[in-house]
Amino acid sequence: MPVGGFAEGLQPIVSVNFGANKLDRVKGAIKISLLYSLLYVVIASVSAYLFGDNIINLFGAREDLLVVTKEGLYTMLIGMIFIPITIMGVTLFQGVSKVKESIVLNLSRQLTFLLLMLLILPNIIGMKGVYYSYIIAELLSAVLAGVLIIRYFNKEAPRVQSSEIYPIKELGK
Secondary structure: OHHHHHHHHHHHHHHHHHHOOOHHHHHHHHHHHHHHHHHHHHHHHHHHHHOHHHHHHOOOOOHHHHHHHHHHHHHHHHHHOOHHHHHHHHHHHHHOOOHHHHHHHHHHHHHHHHHHHHHHHHHHHOOHHHHHHHHHHHHHHHHHHHHHHHHHHHHHOOOOOHHHHOOOOOOOO
16 A cells, blocks of 8 residues: 555654654654645545445446445445554654554554454444444554654653664774
């Protein structure tokens, strides 16, 4: 997915500017990447919604499968809107050497929240619970990412110097 490409392009920018203690650039890069990746996801989701029948028919034209697949596709498109927030959060924390936060966000998205929702919702609301599990897991992961990103920029980032994480040693010592 192109959101991963945005993240891969963002990561060295975050790392270099964090290393140079230019946190305003880190914040700016995160905002720009988030904006463009959200814009991409919205355009892709709207396109998939508008041309969903055509896309689904590429894989077969059985009417019963079309109905189920269409419902699943349209429902899951909603969850896609939240993906960039989590992915950019993971990238930020990788770039500033916050390993725990990065791992927590990675695991929350497709493991912790999704499995939890898959265990609960289908038992309550049936097959729709499978689709809604994805949306809720993505939403919860995005909220967690947002909280961690805001906390980082408001509390931790202003206090941390990259030299505290990577001590600079004098040559010859």
